[in-house]
Amino acid sequence: MKSVNLETITIAEARRLLDNKEVSALELTKNYLERIKTFEKDIDAYVTVTEDRALEDANLADKRIGEGTQTNLTGIPMQLKDNICYSGIPTTCSSKMLENFVPPYDASISTYLKNENSVLLGKGNLDEFAMGSSTENSALKLTKNPWDTSRVPGGSSGGPAAAVAASECVFSLGSDTGGSIRQPASLCGVVGMKPTYGLVSRFGLVAFASSLDQIGPLTKSVEDSALVLQSIAGYDSRDSTSLDVKIPDYVSNLTTDLKGFRIGIPKEYFIEGISPGVEKSILDAVEVLKGLGADVKEVSLPHTKYALAVYYIIAPSEASANLARYDGVKYGFSEKNAETMWAGFENTRSNGFGPEVKRRIMLGAYALSAGYYDAYYLKAQKVRTLIRQEFEDVFKNVDVLAMPTSPTTAFKIGDKIDDPLQMYLNDIFTIPANIAGIPGISIPAGLVDGLPVGLQFMAGTLQETNLFKAAYAYEQATDWHNQAPPI
Amino acid sequence: MSELTDLSIEEIRQISVLTRIAMTEDELDVMRTQMSNILDSVAILNEVDTEGVEPTGHSVNIKSVMREDKRQDSLTQDETLMNAPQRDGSFIRIKAVLE
Numbered sequence: 001m002k003s004v005n006l007e008t009i010t011i012a013e014a015r016r017l018l019d020n021k022e023v024s025a026l027e028l029t030k031n032y033l034e035r036i037k038t039f040e041k042d043i044d045a046y047v048t049v050t051e052d053r054a055l056e057d058a059n060l061a062d063k064r065i066g067e068g069t070q071t072n073l074t075g076i077p078m079q080l081k082d083n084i085c086y087s088g089i090p091t092t093c094s095s096k097m098l099e100n101f102v103p104p105y106d107a108s109i110s111t112y113l114k115n116e117n118s119v120l121l122g123k124g125n126l127d128e129f130a131m132g133s134s135t136e137n138s139a140l141k142l143t144k145n146p147w148d149t150s151r152v153p154g155g156s157s158g159g160p161a162a163a164v165a166a167s168e169c170v171f172s173l174g175s176d177t178g179g180s181i182r183q184p185a186s187l188c189g190v191v192g193m194k195p196t197y198g199l200v201s202r203f204g205l206v207a208f209a210s211s212l213d214q215i216g217p218l219t220k221s222v223e224d225s226a227l228v229l230q231s232i233a234g235y236d237s238r239d240s241t242s243l244d245v246k247i248p249d250y251v252s253n254l255t256t257d258l259k260g261f262r263i264g265i266p267k268e269y270f271i272e273g274i275s276p277g278v279e280k281s282i283l284d285a286v287e288v289l290k291g292l293g294a295d296v297k298e299v300s301l302p303h304t305k306y307a308l309a310v311y312y313i314i315a316p317s318e319a320s321a322n323l324a325r326y327d328g329v330k331y332g333f334s335e336k337n338a339e340t341m342w343a344g345f346e347n348t349r350s351n352g353f354g355p356e357v358k359r360r361i362m363l364g365a366y367a368l369s370a371g372y373y374d375a376y377y378l379k380a381q382k383v384r385t386l387i388r389q390e391f392e393d394v395f396k397n398v399d400v401l402a403m404p405t406s407p408t409t410a411f412k413i414g415d416k417i418d419d420p421l422q423m424y425l426n427d428i429f430t431i432p433a434n435i436a437g438i439p440g441i442s443i444p445a446g447l448v449d450g451l452p453v454g455l456q457f458m459a460g461t462l463q464e465t466n467l468f469k470a471a472y473a474y475e476q477a478t479d480w481h482n483q484a485p486p487i
Numbered sequence: 488m489s490e491l492t493d494l495s496i497e498e499i500r501q502i503s504v505l506t507r508i509a510m511t512e513d514e515l516d517v518m519r520t521q522m523s524n525i526l527d528s529v530a531i532l533n534e535v536d537t538e539g540v541e542p543t544g545h546s547v548n549i550k551s552v553m554r555e556d557k558r559q560d561s562l563t564q565d566e567t568l569m570n571a572p573q574r575d576g577s578f579i580r581i582k583a584v585l586e
Binding site: 100101102104105197198211237240241243303305306308309310312313320324327328329330331332333334336338340341342343344345346347349350353358359361362363365366369376378379380381382383384385386388420421435436437438461 | 494498499502503505506507508509510518521522524525526528529530531532533534535537540541542543544545546547549552554562566567569570571572573579581582583584586
């Protein structure tokens, strides 16, 4: 078996090796399966490793490459967050509720990846039902940060972020409801991107908060992020909120020239509570962007401070409705020791869900209940309108916004798990993009005490090209994306 | 929304009934404290003047779409029932609804 340096390999680089027949998809896949065997005992990024599936996918990919009909992701070994359905492979949502659930159908993006003959290595760990910011809420695994295994990888896509950082896959796909792709990407030193709401089909993504959920890539480079988005973006009639728009060529629009490119720095993202190391890294990054010719100016988004509260009403409300389906009847965990049907439901949900999931379901039910609906849910939806409008206005004057992804670097396992409000603050800089439906990306922008810092860009609705442009220019001007964790 | 939210155990018990999540007395008490704290933290929204502001449900404009009334392939009965905890032939078995 030919061995490949997996620590540095990107999709673009793997594509070149595969197309030039320097390595086969099967060899590449076996390299990853070996690496997974070596590192999983320390990292626990995977809920399920699909070795047989991977070897079969790799053989199919090699056949296709032999025929010369390959596409961008043919033969590329990847992971899916374990809330994305893949026919015949368990999709657990890292919950006891779905521990034995095997979907009989594919998520639309799984179909797209199959059509390209990508190689599925397995399913990535997450906070139960994607509710959390540290992946500690997983009922199945405790994922560790590859940069320091006593620390969390962030969440909820902690498995995908840790797997990409530890080079246990070339790329992974996560979901982002309030920062669940970008925040773990930041804490693990990889690239994580949330597209415009509606750009990527949600069909087959297990629903958490349907007006906020969006699938996106976690990768080693900005170019890879653009490549993956290119493959998964587009209208899908099976998703009622899918956008029917023309998809631009993201990759060919990447450029390192930012002359005349307008970047706004929102002052509300540099607040008390942000760690000094993170703040300095981001301010240094702003200087790099200026050096590349960008026209950088301070802007203001005064409603930013309300985004977290809006989120913690809207997301639990939608979750309480979406998770009502888990009753132990049609699929999933079922508590059979019950006297009556109703007691069966109650015991199933009591024993099948973890504490954070219960908290959000109950909070949502409260916010939606008669007498409180106007005060909480309707009020939050109105403030959501104001936050959206504020972004629309600011993007008349700037092409992208630059800010930190997370107020701190990776924190210790166990530090925040007993205090929900402290945990929620991790997403304070990522949530506004979900509220407004706009795209955001986090890219590596420094190390503080050996831990990665993420620089975030946000762009206007469907302005992914601008987002990638800023991120690519910064990445190419710096060396942070080449730093590998000390494992 | 009051300045300091203090949910009662009875309110939490009622929500646990509505959401069909059985809870012990201790669990109800922990939930009471945590939910009260979270609701306190969202009370900040009272500061915002939303007079005349339309609510946003989705960040994109959604319109209902219709498809042609044509037969399409779907999952088979076996596939649909393959995850049922208690399957009985082509049925799912549950406890009696009416006693």
